[in-house]
Amino acid sequence: MMKRAIVTVVGDDKVGIIAAVSAKLSQFGINILDITQTIMKGDVFVMLALVDITHTEKPFHDIKEELSALGESMRLSIRIQREEIFNSMYKV
Amino acid sequence: MALINQHEILETIRMIDRENLDVRTITMGISLMDCAAADMNALCGRIYDKICTRAKDLVKTGEEIEEEFGIPIVNKRISVTPVAIVAGGTGARDYTPIARALDRAAKEVGVNFIGGFSALVHKGFTESDRALFDSVPAALAETDLVCSSVNVGSTKAGINMDAVLQAGQIIKEAAERTAGSDGIGAAKFVAFCNAVEDNPFMAGAFHGTGEPEVVVNVGVSGPGVVKSALEEVRGEPFDVVAETIKRTAFRITRVGQLVAREASARLGVPFGIVDLSLAPTPAVGDSVAYILTEMGLDMAGAPGTTAALALLNDAVKKGGVMASSHVGGLSGAFIPVSEDAGMIEAATAGALSLEKLEAMTCVCSVGLDMIALPGDTSAETLAAILADEAAIGMINNKTTAVRLIPAPGKKVGDVVEFGGLLGRAPVIAVNSWGCAAFARRGGRVPAPIHSLRN
Numbered sequence: 001m002m003k004r005a006i007v008t009v010v011g012d013d014k015v016g017i018i019a020a021v022s023a024k025l026s027q028f029g030i031n032i033l034d035i036t037q038t039i040m041k042g043d044v045f046v047m048l049a050l051v052d053i054t055h056t057e058k059p060f061h062d063i064k065e066e067l068s069a070l071g072e073s074m075r076l077s078i079r080i081q082r083e084e085i086f087n088s089m090y091k092v
Numbered sequence: 093m094a095l096i097n098q099h100e101i102l103e104t105i106r107m108i109d110r111e112n113l114d115v116r117t118i119t120m121g122i123s124l125m126d127c128a129a130a131d132m133n134a135l136c137g138r139i140y141d142k143i144c145t146r147a148k149d150l151v152k153t154g155e156e157i158e159e160e161f162g163i164p165i166v167n168k169r170i171s172v173t174p175v176a177i178v179a180g181g182t183g184a185r186d187y188t189p190i191a192r193a194l195d196r197a198a199k200e201v202g203v204n205f206i207g208g209f210s211a212l213v214h215k216g217f218t219e220s221d222r223a224l225f226d227s228v229p230a231a232l233a234e235t236d237l238v239c240s241s242v243n244v245g246s247t248k249a250g251i252n253m254d255a256v257l258q259a260g261q262i263i264k265e266a267a268e269r270t271a272g273s274d275g276i277g278a279a280k281f282v283a284f285c286n287a288v289e290d291n292p293f294m295a296g297a298f299h300g301t302g303e304p305e306v307v308v309n310v311g312v313s314g315p316g317v318v319k320s321a322l323e324e325v326r327g328e329p330f331d332v333v334a335e336t337i338k339r340t341a342f343r344i345t346r347v348g349q350l351v352a353r354e355a356s357a358r359l360g361v362p363f364g365i366v367d368l369s370l371a372p373t374p375a376v377g378d379s380v381a382y383i384l385t386e387m388g389l390d391m392a393g394a395p396g397t398t399a400a401l402a403l404l405n406d407a408v409k410k411g412g413v414m415a416s417s418h419v420g421g422l423s424g425a426f427i428p429v430s431e432d433a434g435m436i437e438a439a440t441a442g443a444l445s446l447e448k449l450e451a452m453t454c455v456c457s458v459g460l461d462m463i464a465l466p467g468d469t470s471a472e473t474l475a476a477i478l479a480d481e482a483a484i485g486m487i488n489n490k491t492t493a494v495r496l497i498p499a500p501g502k503k504v505g506d507v508v509e510f511g512g513l514l515g516r517a518p519v520i521a522v523n524s525w526g527c528a529a530f531a532r533r534g535g536r537v538p539a540p541i542h543s544l545r546n
Binding site for chain 2: 006008033034035036038046048049050060061064079080081082084085086088089090092
């Protein structure tokens with residue numbers, strides 16, 4: 001069964017956020033299934049990506065740490081969470 | 093249809109980050125029935141080994157789930173078969189070695205509490221129950237992580253008033269033996285009426301005799317999420333308030349159900365129940381009392397508090413029950429005074445009296461919880477307070493309990509600091525009229541007429 005996760009990126013808008021995040025994901029062998037990006041309240045960058053983590057060999061812990069570190073270097077909050085947490089709360 | 097629902101994802105993240113949504117506890121229930129032995133050392137060895145074997149992956153698994161799903165799981169805990177049931181064969185009079193074995197095992201597997209130094213005496217004492225009762229104050233003083241509970245009454249059996257008096261003495265002695273830390277020993281002891289067998293919350297968790305070999309129970313939380321949701325419907329009628337709480341409780345419980353299912357699968361242990369409880373912490377924004385004030389009260393304890401709590405408690409259950417395949421435990425709103433910022437504030441301001449708290453326990457789970465009382469409160473008075481609480485439980489077919497801390501050397505208005513999740517509490521007044529002759533009468537209060545339901 002496919003294991004999917006949601007990557008959330010929130011912070012001040014700047015050049016190259018999507019490029020940096022997707023480059024990192026591709027390094028991990030993580031495929032992006034869907035992506036949405038918007039600017040909220042004038043200047044807050046919000047990107048959500050649905051990704052397939054079935055085939056990555058990197059442990060979840062390391063993926064999370066490296067994404068978080070990338071976020072810190074770009075002054076963004078980047079997190080990754082299994083998709084089920086979001087689905088469970090809104091569907092019976 | 094888009095695969096990503098931005099609104100739902102951001103709302104979930106907001107609940108976790110800003111409104112303290114978390115899973116309060118994963119509690120592994122472990123049967124100790126097969127540990128019974130005639131020799132105390134053998135018994136303790138078997139108990140230690142069984143807990144360390146069965147629960148060795150509990151904390152690690154909990155942390156993995158936390159990390160992958162991005163939802164905090166605050167506590168990982170263990171409940172065991174009531175020790176009085178397991179230890180009778182030893183013929184010992186002192187059960188503190190068992191408490192020490194439980195404490196060592198809990199530390200070895202890394203959980204933060206272990207419950208089940210317990211006895212069920214609602215109808216009477218076995219020899220083993222007496223040994224356990226006599227051992228509780230020393231067990232609590234000599235261990236760090238062991239929690240103790242006793243069941244002194246039930247709707248079916250009535251109230252064992254000898255046990256009620258001795259429970260009052262235990263509370264007093266447990267507090268005195270830990271006087272250096274404001275009587276914290278008493279915070280690890282609960283006396284119940286209608287105790288449940290699958291409660292995942294401490295200090296009252298134990299693994300009942302009707303439970304399987306090993307089981308995983310999960311307790312949810314999330315008062316901050318409910319409070320935030322109610323901020324959106326300020327001034328609306330109660331129908332809207334109730335609907336809003338139901339919707340929110342559904343979401344909170346779904347998270348608990350997801351975590352329970354994952355933990356059960358990863359540990360290879362059956363899933364027991366999700367306990368639908370709103371459990372507060374002393375953190376700002378994680379308070380049940382602030383839900384009550386959001387409904388329009390200036391302070392918890394104001395007239396209307398009992399009605400507000402009744403609505404909250406009922407709506408939480410209605411919303412939660414649809415979200416989980418098995419609901420159990422205590423399931424309701426908790427109102428521990430020291431562990432809830434809004435309750436602390438109300439007690440400090442004098443808005444919340446012991447009597448009002450007693451009224452509140454009629455409509456919520458569970459009882460008079462984490463309340464600091466003057467250090468000179470007598471064992472008899474503590475017992476009589478417990479008798480009142482047990483009577484509420486017995487007559488109303490619900491679980492009630494007391495977890496009271498007669499803080500040594502403290503007077504009304506002093507503040508007791510427990511630290512961590514146990515929080516801090518202002519010492520509140522106890523009605524000073526005597527009740528010693530009542531408490532010492534002994535015997536059994538008969539079961540009420542409505543216990544005869546067959």
